[in-house]
Amino acid sequence: MFKYGIDHLTVQKAMAIGKGDLQAILNTEAVEKINECRRKVEVMARGNEPVYGINTGFGPLCDTQITPEQTCKLQENLLITHAVGVGDPINKELSKLMLICKVHALSQGFSGVRIEVIERILHLIEKNVLPVVPEQGSVGASGDLAPLSHLFLPLLGEGELWIDDTIVSTKEYYKNENLSVIKLEAKEGLGLINGTQFILAHTIMGLYRMEYLLDLADVAGTMSLEGFMGSASPFREEIHTIRPYKGNLRVAERIRFLLTDSENVKVHEHCQRVQDPYSIRCMPQVHGASRNAWMHLNELAEIEMNSVTDNPIVLTDELAISGGNFHGQPLAMAIDYGSLATAELGNISDRRCYLMLEGKYGLPRLLTAHGGLNSGFMIPQYTTAALVTENKSLCFPPSADSIPTSLGQEDHVSMGSISGRKFNQILGNLEKIFAIELMYAAQAMEFRRPNKFSPIIEQNFAIIRKKVAKLEDDRLLKDDIAAMVHLVKNRAFIVR
Numbered sequence: 001m002f003k004y005g006i007d008h009l010t011v012q013k014a015m016a017i018g019k020g021d022l023q024a025i026l027n028t029e030a031v032e033k034i035n036e037c038r039r040k041v042e043v044m045a046r047g048n049e050p051v052y053g054i055n056t057g058f059g060p061l062c063d064t065q066i067t068p069e070q071t072c073k074l075q076e077n078l079l080i081t082h083a084v085g086v087g088d089p090i091n092k093e094l095s096k097l098m099l100i101c102k103v104h105a106l107s108q109g110f111s112g113v114r115i116e117v118i119e120r121i122l123h124l125i126e127k128n129v130l131p132v133v134p135e136q137g138s139v140g141a142s143g144d145l146a147p148l149s150h151l152f153l154p155l156l157g158e159g160e161l162w163i164d165d166t167i168v169s170t171k172e173y174y175k176n177e178n179l180s181v182i183k184l185e186a187k188e189g190l191g192l193i194n195g196t197q198f199i200l201a202h203t204i205m206g207l208y209r210m211e212y213l214l215d216l217a218d219v220a221g222t223m224s225l226e227g228f229m230g231s232a233s234p235f236r237e238e239i240h241t242i243r244p245y246k247g248n249l250r251v252a253e254r255i256r257f258l259l260t261d262s263e264n265v266k267v268h269e270h271c272q273r274v275q276d277p278y279s280i281r282c283m284p285q286v287h288g289a290s291r292n293a294w295m296h297l298n299e300l301a302e303i304e305m306n307s308v309t310d311n312p313i314v315l316t317d318e319l320a321i322s323g324g325n326f327h328g329q330p331l332a333m334a335i336d337y338g339s340l341a342t343a344e345l346g347n348i349s350d351r352r353c354y355l356m357l358e359g360k361y362g363l364p365r366l367l368t369a370h371g372g373l374n375s376g377f378m379i380p381q382y383t384t385a386a387l388v389t390e391n392k393s394l395c396f397p398p399s400a401d402s403i404p405t406s407l408g409q410e411d412h413v414s415m416g417s418i419s420g421r422k423f424n425q426i427l428g429n430l431e432k433i434f435a436i437e438l439m440y441a442a443q444a445m446e447f448r449r450p451n452k453f454s455p456i457i458e459q460n461f462a463i464i465r466k467k468v469a470k471l472e473d474d475r476l477l478k479d480d481i482a483a484m485v486h487l488v489k490n491r492a493f494i495v496r
Helices: 011-019 028-046 068-082 092-106 115-127 145-156 170-177 188-193 197-228 237-241 246-258 263-267 283-305 329-357 380-394 416-446 455-467 478-489
Strands: 086-089 129-131 134-136 160-163 166-169
Touching (some): 011 197, 011 283, 028 115, 068 188, 092 115, 092 145, 092 197, 115 145, 129 145, 160 170, 166 170, 197 246, 197 283, 197 329, 197 416, 246 283, 246 455, 329 416, 416 455, 416 478
Antiparallel strands (some): 086 134, 129 160
């Protein structure tokens, strides 16, 4: 059981709530915090002292005071005017993560949004009826204004909702469910659309995907090592304890585990080869650097998940501070680092694919015993090369850019929403690169039989062979690659 506004949210917990594997509730303590903060907002809304977003306009209109009678219309107008996103909808899982993260932030008692509003958001989460949110339009400061406006249009009876895989109008859903629209009051529109939940949802999803792919990188690399008959000595603990980066130590330990009891390693442990190429020998350093990036981004994402990122922040009956907690820069820069780390996993994977095609150390050229008439596995490496280059082009850091908005009031923005989207694009390409490397590695391992490999490597080899047969003569590889991508996306491989 997870308690919104009270418990510590993590990537794993957020994903579990989204998948329905972990129940999340508002308990009494959270409700009390929400209600107490709402009371403070109502005191300020009735006062004569201008307080940004409570009794004033927004952005460059912050010096225009609003009467109590205009407050509700002001908040409604805020969502309507800011819902200007374009492009395809983000996937439903991301919409749900946005809702989960927003509820957790609002429940901490610094935003002033009424319990009735939060309960309607919880209704959408629990019924799995999820707002349709366009993927483009946020600059990632003053929060993710456009996507969050689309996310919460349904509270007003506007916008669209996903019901299963069908998009329906909110009006139609409310009519069928006999639900009334929510009338927003002072501060509530601002509390809903100020925040980093679009950036954060993409970060959570990316971290979740990347964690598995980091483990899979070690599996794919070890299978390639076995197919290439590489040396196990570069992974000895003594080497890595004298350069003790956490990621490096972890990868070296994992590769030692993945090579445990390998007959194939024992067969050539006293061979005359002095060194393997870097793509084999330096896996702890390269995969490990990407793990270090993951750890850094995960640490920052956990801070963000458990923070209040709207504006203004309500502290007392008299004090609501207009600060910059909505600015996406703390995550944006680290996401760009994570994108680079992800792209590098694909870069070194492609090099291992190429290595297995060269015809060295007992492997036939192009991994086919009947070259000439057959091209074997020549061409899938073209695909990995294309994907690697696409990922390189996606590594330009959006956080390095800023275009002023709001008549200069918002004169530095993070562009973190673009960082988050690109991060997940790169991860999608990496899944395809690993799918091809694993297919290559399995083919290379065929030429090392009757040697046996470690139990976990043998299990993964068997998983591949259930879907993709050994290549004897040229055949259409499109379906094989698609089957491998499906295995990777569905986490079919045993990585621990």
